[in-house]
Amino acid sequence: MQRIGVFVCWCGTNIAATVDVKAVAEALGKEPGVVFATDYQYMCSQAGQDMIRDAIKEHNLGGVVICSCSPRMHETTFRKTAEKAGLNPYMVEIANIREQCSWIHKDMPTATEKAVILGRAAIAKVHLNAPLTAGESPVTKRALVIGGGIAGIQTALDIADAGFPVDIVEKKPTIGGKMTQIDKTFPTLDCAACILTPKMVEAAQNENIRIFSYSEVDSVKGFVGNFHATIRRKARYVKEDVCTGCGLCTEKCPQKKVPNEFNLGLDNRRAIYIPFAQAVPKVATIDPNYCTMLKSGKCGVCAKVCTAGAIDYKQKDEFIEEDYGAIVVATGFNPIKLDRYDEYAYSQSPDVVTSLEFERLMNAAGPTAGTLLRPSDGEHPHTLVFVQCVGSRETRDCGKPYCSKICCMYTAKHAMLCREKYPDTEVYVFYIDVRTPGKNFDEFYRRAVEEYGVHYIKGMVGKVVPENGKLKVQASDLLSNEQIHIDADMVILAAAIEPDESARSIATMLTASMDTNDFFTEAHPKLRPVESPTAGIFLSGVCQGPKDIPETVAQAGAAASKVIGLLAKDHLMCNPCVAEANELMCNGCSSCEKVCPYGAITYSDKEFPGPNRTRVLRRVASVNPAVCQGCGACTVACPSGAMDLKGFSTSQIMAEVDAICK
């Protein structure tokens, strides 16, 4: 039995006005194990804390109960007091007799009686308290960024600037992401490549940054401060350190009919290719699905023309193992597939394009060298129809229930650029709502209407019929309550965006949570927007929700600062109130593992003494205290009662229940 001291606080008159503090101290003084009980005006004051410290020493107290305000207010204060007196801080319990007693009751006998019961419950609990020590775990001072788009690049640059090494893993042959495909950026209309490519180069040249392009994260184990990742460097059949990026092979390769994904299939590339001129790393990659040499062993042109001798048809996937202290997810997005939207004739006419395809058609480095030409016949289009919200804000299965956020602005941009470059065009934008919250955004949209003469029509397109070289667009104009018919040359669909298809498997690997749309969930929607609920995992860019470039860069920087804050520490203090498995009682059923939201529970086979001096091997659970957050879900799921939560153990809570019900 512990030697317990009870300290009843008056809190001035806050408690003392409705609770007879002396009576409480007296009543609790008679409880079993209580060797000292007193009351004082302000326990949290220096004098009050001195009183506690002295009493601990003088009465050799093993446990302390403070009857005062809410533990949310002063639990830490009193724990520190106890620690200074040489008592384990977790041997302190608070009975909340202010917020949950004196402030809600008016009648003194009632309040006093309740205060005594609350005090008794705290005493009952503290009897079963055990000294707890917060563990420490070391921090590996290196960060992993998954995804090398603008979000990942910015995060990596910011972390590297703070002096920590960062690895970027990008599944494509080059970093840069979606922004490399964009022509101009709203609302300033500066060229995307002009602002992005210097950052790509900066990332490549930064001593603290390693770029693993054409690579994927295969597995991640460990926990905050101590992740261990396996990175698969896919065989590109070109030695990255030897290739000079001269591009001769990409001109000589005889396999010319490979859809060029960088231009979204609007033109072709070779089987050996460099995605675009400013690619980082500027290294060729062989597409094994199209390379004749890899498929049939006959060809070898690229090896013959490569003066550097960089081609290696025998290259295999390589695996790299590395430790990281923090992981940033920056997996980005893709426009949705438009299979179920063929009322817009996307698959029937090459002149019906998505907005991203339209970016390529407007881009000087695109398939038409920046001249807007109809894909079907290379003619100059005169009438263009933009359709907004294709798949966004849609509750049908094929759509997305959320607003994709960027479409209103890029559509205004496209419409404006069209009218600017080609004043002979008629440009129609069909909208449900125009959403332009953002600095200078609405002004931008209004400029498209007022200065550039873009026709904004409130309504939706219902059907597009390709007929005799035209696209017959049938749409509603809700303000004039008419069905209108436009003979268009091109139709541009603002397809909804969705998280990259790799996001779900990465979330599973990281035990990070996702919402129903496969966007990563943040630890708190307002206050912790760049952290995942899983410690050590941070979020950057569209993987967390639709956002434009400025927002992405801001979030990337915020994620970096959180990572830097983590990596700056040598050790991490762990919450000692974590779950613990009693290995003798554990039957290895995995129930706890299944409910753990953090992946903190693992199983291993351990030897135990069996009957007749034998040793038996049993599968038992063990909790990683650095990962466990102490929710207690596992303690209830455990059928054998082997799992318990330190600081809130089953016996402690039972003792409180008993004390209250007595």
Add this chain to the structure above:
Amino acid sequence: MQVNNEFKPTIVAFCCNWCSYAGADLSGTNRLNYPANVKIIRVPCSCRVNPMFILRAFQRGADGVIICGCHPGDCHYTTGNYYARRRMTLLFSMLDYLGIEKGRTRVEWVSAAEGAKFAATMNEFVETVTKLGENKRLEDLRCKN
């Protein structure tokens, strides 16, 4: 049957540390009254509440047990309150079968901002349990002092 006006039920309230316990504190800060027979036990999360605790409370003479947690979707531990909800749905229907009326058990979502809701919930719950009268089922008379 005569209603005993003097009957003061014993109520155990399990409150999660992050939302409901803070909500209870807030109703105190705002001086919102609720009956003194409600005694709160702080748990890290509603999913820490083992059905055994509730059985134990009834065994030891509690007349009602309420569990408060974060609103669905707001759990500090992401999914804890969903586990609590599922477990308690099962437990409460079993308790009902054993004769512990549904009115004596309850799960309620109270956020850290809902001091008023906490007080209102407790008032209502105490009233319901008071009407149901003393709980005799499951009570272990050997535990009486």
Add this chain to the structure above:
Amino acid sequence: MVFSYFPGCTLKTKAKDLDLYTRKSAEALGITLEELPDWQCCGAVYPQAKDEIATKLSSIRSLASARDLGYSLVTVCSACHHVIKRVNHDMQTDEDIVLRANNYLQLDTPYHGETKVLHYLEVLRDELGFDELAKRVKNPLTGRKIGAYYGCLLLRPSGEMQFDNPEKPTILEDFIRAIGAEPVIYANRNECCGGYITLENKPLAVKKASAVTASARANGADCLITACPLCLYNLKENAEGDMPVYYFTELLAEALGVK
């Protein structure tokens, strides 16, 4: 392969060809279609209102009788298929309709949507397989450019019909390829032909049917195929110009050499 067969009223009168070539082609393909005894008119249009029970009963009788025989129920007319499939869906999902319909019918065994309803095209695609069909073709219709006309009723509402992608269907095109011809894809293949509006508002029916044939013609179709007698009527009688329209079974029989 044995199926219960629901021909429908029109197939016994104005659309005898649709029925005849269905039977002939099925026979040639080794598919046994057993005409359901005592089938009644499906009602031609699906009653959408939730309180319409009586108008669904005849479909339920056919469905229940197919269930009792133990075969899937095959239809060939788009309208019949639409009505029977959707009524069956109601009987699987709408408790209120299930209860009231069964109370009314007093069947020996209450009906709960057990029967699988298949369109003849689905039998060809999913049970026989278009690859297999292509192998059985004796007179491939090589060189013919055929536009598939789906209309509304086979595809929509897609959640209940589960027939094909409602905006980008391929089943008829795959069928056309299987019989050796070249499919012509045109945007109006899933737009309305005018349907029953020909009785109420002839000019509207003319406009709709003409839009379909114009779109098909602009994309190079020589002829259209359909599964619906009313579509066939609208496209032949109401559409401007002179686009040949056939039942898909007629071309199937031709390709199989049983016409």
Add this chain to the structure above:
Amino acid sequence: MQKNQELELTATIKRISGVNPRLCMKCGKCSATCPAFDEMDYHPHQFVDLVDKGQIEKLMNSKGIWNCLSCFACLERCPRMVEPAKLIEAVRLAVIRQQGQNHLKPEQIPDLLDENLPQQAITSAFRKYAK
């Protein structure tokens, strides 16, 4: 029409159609896709809007209810799964279920027939226009 009659009628329309007009986000795709748009005085999106506002009488007097082709394009393509076609059918039923309000009478039929018309059309029309 009395206020309470109007309310009751609106409730009936919502009940028998099973449509919740509140799901509508007013994009107008139903009217954009409607093949009978030009023949309607109230268009599909207005059906949704007016049912939501409880103004059923306007719709009952509209010629749009007779020109809906039941092609289900509005219902299929609606991004919010509102199903305007079901509302139109419900309003039409509200008209023809009144005594003597059949829109199509058997004596009209002989004039409408032609040699090739499948009887499917007649059955459909009777189901749609008469009780």
